[in-house]
Structure formats: structure tokens, C-alpha cells
Amino acid sequence: MKGRHKVFKTGRYTIYYLFDDVELENAEKKIVKGNHEFLYFGDVIVIKPRQISRAQ
Numbered sequence: 001m002k003g004r005h006k007v008f009k010t011g012r013y014t015i016y017y018l019f020d021d022v023e024l025e026n027a028e029k030k031i032v033k034g035n036h037e038f039l040y041f042g043d044v045i046v047i048k049p050r051q052i053s054r055a056q
Contacts, residue, residue, distance in 0.1 A: 018048045 003020030024046060027039040032050070039046040 012043060014044045016044065016046045018046060021048070021051060024048075 003018055003022040005019060006017045008015040008017070024039055027041055027046075029040040031038040031040075035050050037048045037050055039048070
């Protein structure tokens with residue numbers, strides 16, 4: 001996987017937390033919760049922080 005990331009393994013899933021903004025396609029499921037996107041690819045979950053504009 002490109003970009004800086006940290007990997008966690010559980011009994012069922014491999015979880016990648018991305019620190020860099022990397023484009024990912026073909027996710028089976030996408031959930032936006034708070035400031036993060038959760039992308040599901042089978043038994044792999046990718047968590048990306050969302051870029052939020054702070055302009056007023």
C-alpha cells in the first residue's frame with residue numbers, strides 16, 4: 001500500500017490506518033463517520049482521515 005500507514009491485525013480483519021491522503025477505488029463498502037472514512041475490501045479495512053476545509 002502506498003503512503004504512510006500503520007497495520008493492525010485482528011482475528012478476522014487486517015486494518016490499515018492511512019496517514020497520507022491516498023486515492024482508493026473499488027471498495028465493497030464505504031462508511032463516513034466523524035472525520036474518518038472506513039473502506040471495506042473483503043477482510044481488509046482501510047481507515048482514512050478526511051480532509052476538512054476550515055475556511056469560514
